[in-house]
Every structure is written in C-alpha cells, then in structure tokens.
Amino acid sequence: MCCLLIRSFQLLYLLLFLLNFQAYLSSCSSSITQLCSPEVAAALIQFKTSFSIIKDSSWKCDESYPKTNSWKEGSDCCSWDGVACDSIKGQVIGLDLSCSQLYGSIPSNSSLFHLPHLQKVNLAFNDFQFSKMSSKFRRFASLVYLNLSNTYLAGQVPSQISHLSKLVSLDLSGNYYQPLDRHTLEGLVQNLTEVRHLFLNDINMSSVHPNALMNLSSSLRTFNLNYCDLRGKFPKNIFHLPNLKSLYLADNINLTLYIPKLNRSSNLEILDLSFVSSSMELMDSIGNLVSLKHLVLYGANLMGSIPRPLWNLVSLEYLNLGNSNLSGSIPRSLRNFTQLCYLDLSGNYFSGQIPSSLTNLRQLEFLSISHNQLEGSIPDALPNLISLHLSFNLLNGTLPSWLYTVCTMKQIYLNDNKLSGDIKEFQCKSLEKISLGNNKLKGPLPSSIFQLVNLSTADFSHLSGIVHINMFSKLQNLQYLDLSYNNLSLNSNGTSVDYVFPNLRYLLLSSCNVNELSRFLKGSKSLQYLDLSNNKIYGKIPKWMWDVGKDYAALEFISQLFYRF
Ligand SMILES: *[C@@H]1O[C@H](CO)[C@@H](O)[C@H](O)[C@H]1NC(C)=O
Ligand SMILES: *[C@@H]1O[C@H](CO)[C@@H](O)[C@H](O)[C@H]1NC(C)=O
Ligand SMILES: *[C@@H]1O[C@H](CO)[C@@H](O)[C@H](O)[C@H]1NC(C)=O
Ligand SMILES: *[C@@H]1O[C@H](CO)[C@@H](O)[C@H](O)[C@H]1NC(C)=O
Ligand SMILES: *[C@@H]1O[C@H](CO)[C@@H](O)[C@H](O)[C@H]1NC(C)=O
Ligand SMILES: *[C@@H]1O[C@H](CO)[C@@H](O)[C@H](O)[C@H]1NC(C)=O
Ligand SMILES: *[C@@H]1O[C@H](CO)[C@@H](O)[C@H](O)[C@H]1NC(C)=O
Ligand SMILES: *[C@@H]1O[C@H](CO)[C@@H](O)[C@H](O)[C@H]1NC(C)=O
Ligand SMILES: *[C@@H]1O[C@H](CO)[C@@H](O)[C@H](O)[C@H]1NC(C)=O
Ligand SMILES: *[C@@H]1O[C@H](CO)[C@@H](O)[C@H](O)[C@H]1NC(C)=O
Ligand SMILES: *[C@@H]1O[C@H](CO)[C@@H](O)[C@H](O)[C@H]1NC(C)=O
Ligand SMILES: *[C@@H]1O[C@H](CO)[C@@H](O)[C@H](O)[C@H]1NC(C)=O
Numbered sequence: 001m002c003c004l005l006i007r008s009f010q011l012l013y014l015l016l017f018l019l020n021f022q023a024y025l026s027s028c029s030s031s032i033t034q035l036c037s038p039e040v041a042a043a044l045i046q047f048k049t050s051f052s053i054i055k056d057s058s059w060k061c062d063e064s065y066p067k068t069n070s071w072k073e074g075s076d077c078c079s080w081d082g083v084a085c086d087s088i089k090g091q092v093i094g095l096d097l098s099c100s101q102l103y104g105s106i107p108s109n110s111s112l113f114h115l116p117h118l119q120k121v122n123l124a125f126n127d128f129q130f131s132k133m134s135s136k137f138r139r140f141a142s143l144v145y146l147n148l149s150n151t152y153l154a155g156q157v158p159s160q161i162s163h164l165s166k167l168v169s170l171d172l173s174g175n176y177y178q179p180l181d182r183h184t185l186e187g188l189v190q191n192l193t194e195v196r197h198l199f200l201n202d203i204n205m206s207s208v209h210p211n212a213l214m215n216l217s218s219s220l221r222t223f224n225l226n227y228c229d230l231r232g233k234f235p236k237n238i239f240h241l242p243n244l245k246s247l248y249l250a251d252n253i254n255l256t257l258y259i260p261k262l263n264r265s266s267n268l269e270i271l272d273l274s275f276v277s278s279s280m281e282l283m284d285s286i287g288n289l290v291s292l293k294h295l296v297l298y299g300a301n302l303m304g305s306i307p308r309p310l311w312n313l314v315s316l317e318y319l320n321l322g323n324s325n326l327s328g329s330i331p332r333s334l335r336n337f338t339q340l341c342y343l344d345l346s347g348n349y350f351s352g353q354i355p356s357s358l359t360n361l362r363q364l365e366f367l368s369i370s371h372n373q374l375e376g377s378i379p380d381a382l383p384n385l386i387s388l389h390l391s392f393n394l395l396n397g398t399l400p401s402w403l404y405t406v407c408t409m410k411q412i413y414l415n416d417n418k419l420s421g422d423i424k425e426f427q428c429k430s431l432e433k434i435s436l437g438n439n440k441l442k443g444p445l446p447s448s449i450f451q452l453v454n455l456s457t458a459d460f461s462h463l464s465g466i467v468h469i470n471m472f473s474k475l476q477n478l479q480y481l482d483l484s485y486n487n488l489s490l491n492s493n494g495t496s497v498d499y500v501f502p503n504l505r506y507l508l509l510s511s512c513n514v515n516e517l518s519r520f521l522k523g524s525k526s527l528q529y530l531d532l533s534n535n536k537i538y539g540k541i542p543k544w545m546w547d548v549g550k551d552y553a554a555l556e557f558i559s560q561l562f563y564r565f
Contacts, residue, residue, distance in 0.1 A: 036077040036085060039114070040092055044077055046111035051104035054127065060150055061099035061125045068100060084120070091117040098124040098147065105131035113139050122147040130154035130177060138163040149199060150174035157203075162187025171199040173224065179204040185212045193217045201226040201248060210234045210255065218242055226250040226272065236260045243267065250274035250296070259285035266291050274298035274320075283307040293339075294318040301325045315339055322368070323347035330369070335360035342366040346389065354379045354390075369393070370413060378403075378414070387411040391435065394418055399441075404428075415439065415459055423463075429453060437461035437482055450474045461485050461508070469509075473501060480506040484531065488512035500524060510534050517542060 048068040055064075070081040077092065078085035084094030092115050105128050106112055113136045121140065124147045132155035133148065140146075143164050154177035162184060164170075170192070172178070180203050189212060192198075196219050205228040214235040216223075221243050231254040238244065239259050249255060250272045257276060266289050273282075278300040286295070287309025295316060302324045317339045327349035334343070335357040343361070346368040353376035354369065364382050368389035377397035378390065385406055391413045398421035403412060407428035412435065419439040426448040432455060443465020449455075455475045460467065461484040468489045472481060478501055488509060500523025501507075507521075507530050514535040521527070522545075 036090055036092060041073065041077040043111040043114040044071060044080070044083065044092070045073055050106075050110060051102040051126075053101045054103040055101055064099035064101055064125065066101045067097055068102075086117070089117075093117050093142075094120040096120070096122040097126065098122045100126060102126035103129065105129055106134055107131075108134045108136045110134070110136075116140065117142060119143060120145040123151060124149040124171065125151070127152050132156075133158055133161075133178065135160040137161060140164065142166060144168045144194075147171040148175070153178045156181060157184050159184040159187055162191045165191045166194060167192050168194050168219075169197040170195060171197070172203060173199040173201040176202055176204065179206075180208065182208045182212050189213060189216050194219055196220060196243075197222040199224045200228060203228055205230055213238060216241060220244055222246045224248040225252065226274075228252055230255045232256070234258075239266065239268070246270035248272040249276055250298075252276060257282055259288060261285070261288050268292060270294040272296040273300060276300065278302060280307075284309050286310065287312040289313065290315065292316060296320040297324055298344075299323045304328065306331060311336065313337075317363070318342040320344040321348070326350060329353075330355055330358075330374075332357045334358060337361070338363070340364055341384075344368045345372070347371045350374060352376075356380060358382070365408070378419075381406065384408055389413040390417065392416045396420065399423065399436075412436075415461075423449075426452065431455060433457035435459035436463075437484075443467060443486070445471075453477070456480065456503075458482070476501075477503060479503050479526075482506075482508040483512060484508045484510040486512055488514055502526065505529065507531070517545060521545065 048071050053066045067082040071077070077083055078090065082096045082100070083092055085091060086093045095115070095118060102123070103126070116139055118140050119142045121143065122145070128151045130152055133153050135158040137158070138160035144166050146164065146167060146169070149171045150173070153175045157172060157178055157180045180200065185205070185208050195217050198220060201224040208230065210230050210232050214237050216238065218241055220241050223238070223244065223246065226248045227250065230252040234249070234255050234257045236258060238247070239262065245267060247268060247270065249257065251274060253275055255276055257273070258281060268289050268291060271289065271292055271294070274296050275298070278297065290312055292313050293315055295313065295318065298320050302321070304326070305328050306321065306326060311333065314336060316337050319337065319340060319342065322344045323346070325348065326345065329352035330345065330350050332355045334355070338360070340361050341363045343364060343366065350369065350372040351374065354374055356379060359380045359382060361382065363384060365384055365386045367382065367385060367387070370389045370391040370393065372393055374390070374393040374395055376395065378395060378400050380400070381402035383406060386408050387410060395417040396419065399419060403409070404424055405427045407430055409428065410430055411433040412431065413433070415435040415437040417439050419441055422442045423436065423446055425446045429452055431452045434455065435457065437459040438461055441463055443463040445460060445463070445467060450471045452475065454477055456477050457480040458472070458478065459482040461482045463486055465487070466489055467483050467486045469483065472478060481504060503526055504524045505526050505528045507524070507527060510531045511534040514532060514537060517537055
C-alpha cells in the first residue's frame with residue numbers, strides 16, 4: 001500500500017494535527033460536564049435554520065448526511081454532531097459541518113459570528129449558492145483551521161481573511177468563482193506566519209503576480225496551487241522553504257518555473273507539474289530534487305525519451321508521465337526506480353515491446369501504459385500489482401498465466417489489443433474490474449468469473465462463443481457490463497423477473513442477436529445507458545420499458561435503440 005501512503009501524506013499531517021486537537025478537546029471531559037450556554041445553543045440553532053437541506057448539492061462527498069439533524073433544542077449542544085466544546089469553559093470551539101447538505105448562505109448578520117471562540121471551522125462541500133464570503137470571518141481571532149473548500153462561494157475573497165493570523169490550515173479550494181486578488185494574497189503571505197497547509201487550488205488567481213508568494217512562512221508544508229491560472233515567473237524562494245513537502249502547480253499553463261540548486265538537500269517529496277510548460281532547464285532543475293517521492297508531469301510535452309535528469313530521482317515511488325508526448329521504446333532503465341509503486345506512461349507514443357526488466361519493480365501496484373503503440377506480449381509477473389492498464393495497444397499473444405494467480409489484483413484493463421487464445425479460470429476473487437473486449441479472445445467465459453463477488457466492471461465484448469447473460473446476475477455489484485458482439489443467450493421467459501441487476505448502470509449489448517426486450521431489464525432500476533443497437537428486436541416497446549432506469553433522469557442512450565417494425 002505504499003502508493004496510498006504517499007497520496008495521503010499531507011492528510012496524515014493534518015490528521016495528526018486534528019487528533020491532537022480532539023485529544024485536547026476531550027482531555028478533561030469527565031471532570032466537568034457543562035452544558036453550553038443557551039445563547040450559544042440558540043446561535044447554533046439559528047445557524048442551522050438559516051439553511052435548507054438539499055441532498056444533491058453535496059454530491060462530491062464520499063459520505064454526506066445532514067449533521068444538523070442531531071441538533072435539538074434543549075439538549076447539550078456540546079453533544080451535537082459536528083460541534084466541539086472546550087471542556088473547561090464550555091465554549092464552542094469546533095464546528096465541522098462538512099458534507100452536511102447545507103444550502104443557503106452565510107450573511108454578515110449570520111449567528112455563526114456569535115461564536116467568537118471557534119478554533120476550527122469546516123464547512124466544506126456545502127452549497128452557499130454563489131454568495132460572497134463575509135468579511136466577518138475575521139472575528140474568529142483564535143481560528144487555526146478554516147475549510148471552505150467546494151462551497152460555491154463567489155466574489156472576491158475578502159481581504160480581512162488575512163487577519164486570521166493563527167491559521168495553521170486554510171482550505172479555500174474548489175471555489176472557481178471566488179477570485180483571490182493580489183492585495184489579499186499579500187496579506188495572507190505576510191500574516192499567516194504559522195500556516196502549514198494552504199489549499200488555494202481551483203481559485204482564479206489570474207490577476208495575481210506569483211511574486212506575491214515570495215515571503216511565505218517557513219512553516220509551510222503543503223501548498224496547493226493547482227488550476228489557479230497563475231501567470232509569470234514562480235518565485236524561486238518557495239523551494240528554499242525548509243519544511244515544504246508537497247507542492248502542487250498543475251495546469252498553470254503560463255507559469256514559468258525554475259527550481260534552484262539547493263545547498264542542503266531539499267525536503268520536497270511531492271511535486272505536481274501537470275500541464276506546466278516544460279523546458280529543458282526545468283527538467284534539469286527537477287533532477288536536483290533527489291528527495292522526491294511523487295512526481296507528476298502529466299501533459300508536460302516532454303518530447304522524445306524520458307528526460308535525462310529525471311533518472312537522478314531514484315527515490316521515486318509515484319511517477320506519472322502520462323500524455324507527455326514521449327516516444328521511442330520504453331527504457332529498460334526503468335528498473336532503476338526500484339521504489340516505484342505507481343507508474344503511469346499512458347497516452348504516449350511508446351512503441352516496441354514492454355521491457356522484461358519491468359518485472360524488477362517488485363513494489364509496483366499500479367501500472368498503466370495504455371494508449372501507446374506497444375507490440376509483443378504482456379510482460380512477466382508483477383507480484384504485487386493491484387491495477388494493470390494496457391488497453392489500446394497492439395499487444396498480441398495469450399493472457400499470461402500470472403494474471404489468474406496474483407491475488408492482489410483488482411483491475412485488469414487489456415481491451416483493444418490483439419490478444420488471442422482463451423480465458424482461463426481465475427484463482428482469486430479479488431477482481432473488481434476486468435476489461436478484455438475488442439481482442440481476438442475466444443469464449444466461453446470461465447465459470448470463476450461469476451464468483452467474483454466484487455466485480456463492478458466487465459467488458460467481454462467481441463468474444464466468440466455463446467454468453468449466458470443470466471450468469472452475470474450472480475454479480476450483484478455489477479455496474480458496467482459490455483457483452484457487445486457476442487452470441488447472447490438471454491434465457492428470459494414468462495412474466496416473473498427471475499434475475500435482476502440492482503446496480504447496473506451501463507449495459508452494452510450491441511450486435512448480440514438479441515430478438516426480444518428481455519424482462520430482466522425491468523428489474524434494473526439504476527440503468528443510465530443502454531446500447532441495444534444492431535439487434536433483431538421487433539415490435540412495440542413494452543410499457544414496462546419506460547420504468548427502466550426511472551431512478552435516474554432518463555436513459556441517455558435511448559436513441560441508440562434500433563427497432564425494426
Ligand atoms: C439578516 O439580515 C437580513 C436582511 O438584510 C434579514 O432578512 C435576516 O433575517 C437577518 N438574519 C439574521 C440571522 O439576523
Ligand atoms: C476540507 O474538508 C474536506 C471535506 O471534509 C476534506 O476532504 C479536505 O481534506 C479538507 N481540507 C483540509 C485542508 O483539511
Ligand atoms: C494582520 O493581522 C492583524 C491582526 O491579527 C491585523 O491587525 C493586520 O491588519 C493584519 N495584516 C494584514 C496585512 O492583513
Ligand atoms: C479570472 O479572473 C479574471 C479577472 O481577475 C477574469 O478576467 C477571468 O475571466 C476569470 N476567469 C474565469 C475562468 O472566471
Ligand atoms: C519579501 O521580503 C523581502 C525581504 O524582507 C522584501 O525585500 C520584499 O519586498 C518582500 N517581497 C514581497 C513580495 O513582499
Ligand atoms: C498563455 O500566454 C499566451 C501568450 O501570452 C496566450 O496566448 C495564452 O492564451 C495564454 N494561455 C492561457 C491558458 O492563459
Ligand atoms: C549556497 O552556497 C553558496 C556557496 O557555498 C553560497 O554562496 C549561497 O549563498 C548558498 N545558497 C543558499 C541558498 O544558501
Ligand atoms: C510532440 O512532439 C513532437 C516532436 O517529437 C512535436 O512535433 C509535436 O508538436 C508534439 N506534440 C504535441 C501535442 O505537443
Ligand atoms: C541505471 O542503473 C545502472 C546501474 O546502476 C546504471 O549503470 C545506469 O546508468 C542507470 N540508468 C540510467 C538511465 O540512469
Ligand atoms: C506478435 O507480434 C510480433 C510482432 O509485433 C510477432 O513477431 C509475433 O510473432 C506475434 N506473436 C504472436 C503470438 O502472434
Ligand atoms: C469484496 O469487497 C469487500 C469490501 O471492500 C471486501 O471486504 C472483501 O474482502 C472483498 N472480497 C473479495 C473476495 O476480495
Ligand atoms: C421457459 O419456461 C418454461 C416453463 O417455465 C421452461 O420449460 C423453459 O425451459 C424456459 N425456457 C428458457 C429458455 O428458459
């Protein structure tokens with residue numbers, strides 16, 4: 001799980017920080033149990049009632065539910081979901097209503113500003129309906145943590161936010177319509193002397209000169225400026241910040257960047273430069289960052305082979321060079337990156353065979369070289385692989401036997417190649433996604449496929465042989481099923497729906513010799529996309545068909561239903 005470790009690196013810091021915070025909150029909870037004051041409870045209730053609860057507005061959250069549902073007048077507000085109190089003074093010092101389906105705004109007269117002792121506020125992933133962030137936020141003089149990410153705030157970030165000089169973590173990300181101007185940014189840089197985590201990604205900063213970032217606090221550990229539309233020269237000083245571990249600068253197309261050679265060894269571990277204009281000079285200087293563990297140069301237009309200076313980075317665990325216009329053969333020296341657990345070379349122009357030296361990458365969990373021009377066979381075993389993506393190449397030969405036996409494997413994408421032979425029994429049940437379509441593979445499907453309890457994606461299009469669709473009904477987690485260009489046996493009969501696909505969203509059955517609208521569709525209430533083109537279905541569309549997928553807006557692909565009357 002080394003890759004996951006890297007990805008959650010910054011969160012780990014944060015978690016530690018928050019855990020300390022929680023520990024502090026609960027440290028004396030047993031000694032005094034003080035109810036929060038009626039005024040504070042009233043302010044919270046008033047804050048709650050100033051919003052509607054609308055489910056759709058927080059679709060980005062993994063888990064979202066209205067935390068304010070547990071807020072009931074007459075009970076101790078310190079026990080309410082999302083509310084944290086100082087156990088000695090009984091003051092409300094923490095409010096976490098992230099992902100709570102709040103829909104409304106926070107005007108300057110909001111009762112939120114009657115809670116001056118707040119130290120931690122998280123309102124991320126709610127819908128503030130393009131309202132402006134109130135300048136009253138400056139009142140929270142003790143605030144160390146403020147998270148307003150993805151809240152549909154609009155209008156300038158108020159300059160008063162820089163008064164929150166105790167902030168350790170500030171997240172304003174994902175509010176595309178909330179520009180940050182030079183004046184406010186300079187205030188933040190000057191006053192936030194303790195800041196460790198600064199997330200300003202997806203904020204329009206096109207009117208700011210990157211120089212404004214020059215004197216950032218040496219406390220800074222995580223700095224996210226992805227998709228900020230920064231233009232001009234990025235200040236070199238930032239690379240001298242002694243504690244900086246993660247720097248995200250993706251998609252600032254007109255940002256020019258040079259990384260100075262540092263006297264001490266740099267501590268930078270994560271660098272994302274996707275779509276940043278890459279020069280030879282930049283590549284040279286990246287080679288100085290020997291501490292890097294995680295490098296993303298997606299879409300960087302590197303041209304030719306992997307730039308020489310990158311080979312210095314032997315500590316890399318995560319390397320993404322996808323869509324970066326690389327060509328030639330895949331270098332054997334990739335084996336030098338012995339720590340790699342994530343490697344993405346997809347969407348380039350690599351040709352020739354996949355070098356067998358790749359099997360030296362014993363840590364590799366994720367490998368993608370899809371959308372290239374690779375020939376020859378699938379490489380030898382990668383014993384810890386979780387996810388393999390080699391789709392859209394010219395690979396031939398049979399499926400190697402190790403594919404059936406590596407029990408860490410969850411995803412196999414090999415569609416759109418020239419693979420041949422049959423599909424053998426899978427020895428493990430770990431697979432969640434398998435895509436083998438559009439090859440020259442032969443059916444029948446091995447029976448072990450129907451025991452993959454967690455299978456959610458299955459593409460077995462263009463197999464020769466009969467496929468019994470009812471077999472798939474054992475796979476209750478199936479969301480995507482493509483059996484196009486097979487001889488399909490539907491086996492549906494009578495009035496009862498004897499098998500259903502409760503979670504199926506995409507069903508592709510093009511050119512399958514289907515001659516009836518099978519009733520199993522009736523039980524597939526989640527269907528969003530249905531391809532029945534090029535079949536032999538006659539007659540009227542049965543009434544029940546209009547209920548299919550009714551949990552969703554409409555069948556998006558209904559125009560692809562071809563009927564012959
Ligand atoms: C805030 O002011 C608006 C009018 O500007 C008023 O309608 C609203 O009730 C006030 N809200 C609170 C919580 O006082
Ligand atoms: C802000 O809150 C969201 C939702 O809880 C979370 O995913 C994100 O990591 C938070 N940001 C920071 C900097 O803590
Ligand atoms: C810095 O914060 C202090 C109070 O915390 C405030 O008085 C001052 O105006 C702030 N400076 C800037 C540039 O925001
Ligand atoms: C970003 O802000 C600038 C002005 O500061 C504006 O001209 C531009 O349209 C904004 N971009 C987007 C995508 O809203
Ligand atoms: C950064 O600090 C230096 C030295 O204190 C100062 O000369 C410079 O003007 C500052 N730059 C900005 C953009 O604040
Ligand atoms: C980058 O700058 C060039 C030249 O100034 C300009 O033509 C282009 O539109 C800019 N691209 C973006 C994404 O701002
Ligand atoms: C690096 O070292 C050189 C000489 O050893 C010195 O001149 C330079 O100022 C140092 N740079 C930094 C950023 O410390
Ligand atoms: C890719 O690199 C070639 C040179 O190898 C160059 O001609 C071409 O413009 C590049 N493509 C893109 C999309 O930048
Ligand atoms: C890979 O490592 C070998 C042996 O350590 C070394 O000879 C070779 O130059 C390295 N390859 C690259 C491209 O750095
Ligand atoms: C696979 O393709 C290569 C050329 O790309 C060819 O030499 C080889 O014979 C093919 N192997 C099979 C099994 O078709
Ligand atoms: C299926 O997924 C569940 C939940 O992620 C997991 O606990 C279980 O071990 C998986 N089953 C198999 C056979 O991998
Ligand atoms: C249809 O149903 C009848 C009676 O229930 C049964 O005998 C027959 O085998 C079924 N046909 C198929 C294709 O399942």
